[in-house]
Structures are given as structure tokens and as C-alpha cells.
Amino acid sequence: MRIAPAVHLSDPERQQLEQWAHGRRTPARLVLRAKILLLAAAGHDNHQIAAAVATSRQTVGLWRQRFVTQRVLGLAQDAPRGGRPPRHAGL
Structure with a gap:
């Protein structure tokens, strides 16, 4: 079994996370x-x-x-998605 990396928060980080939570x-x-x-x-x-936040272990590990x-900053934005880039209609 792999060991999850330890999370250490600075005071400003903790305040930001508390505000978001x-x-x-x-x-959401x-x-x-x-x-x-x-x-x-x-x-x-x-x-x-x-179990506490009703999600998967994989999701917890990812974040x-x-x-x-x-x-x-990594929490505020999603990773780029795969797939075809959107097509824009010509003007």
C-alpha cells in the first residue's frame, strides 16, 4: 500500500481553505x-x-x-481535458 503525501498548511492556506469550505x-x-x-x-x-466527504479514495489522493x-492555486483550476478542441464559427 502506498503512503499518501503529508499535507502541511501555512496559516494563509488554512484560512483560504476554511473560507472555501x-x-x-x-x-461545490x-x-x-x-x-x-x-x-x-x-x-x-x-x-x-x-468516507467523511462521500467521495472515492482516488479523488482524495488526486487532490x-x-x-x-x-x-x-492547483485546487482552484481543473486539469485540461482531452479530446478535440472546440470549433469556432466564422464571423
């Missing part, structure tokens, strides 16, 4: 990501976090890893 106008996907990271920083493992490599 409890914001009434924050998009950002609320989920913030809750995942706050629980990870509190020392919970991926199984516990997945934990993204945070470790890109910090808060």
Missing part, C-alpha cells in the same frame, strides 16, 4: 477540495477522508497530490 457561494467542487485538504492536514488517511505539488 464554509463559503455559501463557493462552487471547490468546497469538496477544501474539505479534503483540511481533513488531510488534520492527519486523517484517504479512507477516512473519502492531496495536486495540493502537495501546486499548493492552493
Whole structure:
């Protein structure tokens, strides 16, 4: 079994995640990501976090890893999707 990377938050990062996790106008996907990271920083493992926020272990692992490599900015944007680029109608 692989060990999940440890999550350590600075005070400004923790404040931003708390704001997202409890914001009434924050998009749901950002609320989920913030809750995942706050629980990870509190020392919970991926199984516990997945059960607490009703998502998969893979999703928890993805966002934990993204945070470790890109910090808060990595949570605010989705990765580029594959597929054909959109076609724009000529003017």
C-alpha cells in the first residue's frame, strides 16, 4: 500500500481553505477540495477522508497530490481535458 503525501498548511492556506469550505457561494467542487485538504492536514488517511466527504479514495489522493505539488492555486483550476478542441464559427 502506498503512503499518501503529508499535507502541511501555512496559516494563509488554512484560512483560504476554511473560507472555501464554509463559503455559501463557493462552487461545490471547490468546497469538496477544501474539505479534503483540511481533513488531510488534520492527519486523517484517504479512507477516512473519502468516507467523511462521500467521495472515492482516488479523488482524495488526486487532490492531496495536486495540493502537495501546486499548493492552493492547483485546487482552484481543473486539469485540461482531452479530446478535440472546440470549433469556432466564422464571423
